[in-house]
Amino acid sequence: MITPFQVACKNLLRKKVRTLLTLVGIMLSTWVLVSLFGFNRGYEKALNRDIENMGYQLMVMAKGCPYEAATMMLQGGTGLRYMEQSMVNDIMEEAEVDKITPILMQAFFDPNKGESGGIAGYFGVDPDSYPAMKPFFRFRSGGWFRDNSAAEVVMGYEAAELEQREVGDMTLVPEKNVQLKVVGILERTGTQDDGTIFVPLKTLQRIAEIDKITTIGIKVKKDADITKLENKLYQLKDVQVVSFSQVKQTIMKLISTARVMVLSIAIVAILIAMAGVVNTVLMSVLERMPEIGILKTMGAMPGDIFRLVWTETLILCGIGGVAGIGFALLFARGTDLLVRRILPYAPSGGLVVIDGGLALLTLGSIVAAGLLSGLYPAWKAGRVRPLESIRRDG
Known part of the structure; x- marks a missing residue:
């Protein structure tokens, strides 16, 4: 049929x-x-x-051009304005804050990058607080610095590939003629961290001859009101707040x-x-x-x-x-x-x-x-x- x-x-x-x-x-x-x-x-x-891979939901930086803040956030660029480190303690006292990490972004002219030279960017980070913000980081080889003032660097995957560095090699900070030892190379993350060179915060401050910071990363407690914390942070003097939830929206x-x-x-x-x-x-x-x-x-x-x-x-x-x-x-x-x-x-x-x-x-x-x-x-x-x-x- x-x-x-x-x-x-x-x-x-x-x-x-x-x-x-x-x-x-x-x-x-x-x-x-x-x-x-x-x-x-x-x-x-x-x-x-x-945004989750950033490790923090809020960034506090010195008041300035909002486009500089966007550049720092999205492209890992370097800010030109600084904050006192005491700002870290002030923010940590807020009830909504879970973790906090200070960051110093610095750029040095590197004559070996391209035909007319280029900019080498460095992140000064606290080895005690920054790794906790980036739990997804995995090392291809090596690990984090020994302490906050060690003459060492951790290189992102692409940064290490570009400079052809391995753990144990020495790398030269352009302009400053300072050598640092590579102690860790990260696996590829697919983010701007791949091209970043991480240095202990105090070491980078010593090299750059500055005792301030450019950015503070803040991880908020799970059930905390982020908007309420933002309003509190706006009351701080000469700072601006970048919320990744606002950026996402x-x-x-x-x-x-x-x-x-x-x-x-x-x-x-x-x-x-x-x-x-x-x-x-x-x-x-x-x-x-x-x-x-x-x-x-x-x-x-x-x-x-x-x-x-x-x-x-x-x-x-x-x-x-x-x-x-x-x-x-x-x-x-x-x-x-x-x-x-x-x-x-x-x-x-x-x-x-x-x-x-x-x-x-x-x-x-x-x-x-x-x-x-x-x-x-x-x-x-x-x-x-x-x-x-x-x-x-x-």
């Missing part, structure tokens, strides 16, 4: 080129839609991961604008694909009017004809949707690289995350939209009058 599914498949195969073009349209629409959903999920996860607002534009394009693509579905199924119905009339004279009910035509729509959307999701998964890496070209300052890690739940959601959306688009052709097929359709054929 031939099933409605088999009949629907045979009907679609009658016009192979038209059916194939419709499938391609549905596939491309599904590809765009699932990639957009994957980007929506992946970007936020990557941004959250990068600002970035996500910017991304939301781009997301709306891309979503609009995806909706247009889906509408075009659904128009193709309507065209394919409706043309199939019109071409088979006499056959439908004969089926009705043999006892087929309007509901039977409706289900038969709707089955064709379901097959088109199902195959096209599955193919689109398959291509999205297959070329997810390429999509990720394309997004990074468009958004060069995107967070590290995968930006397009597609899992089983997301794939099923997209497939369900495509099939639902397709079945809606197939209502009219199926309704029209169900209303065919047997005698009129047979007489028209004759």
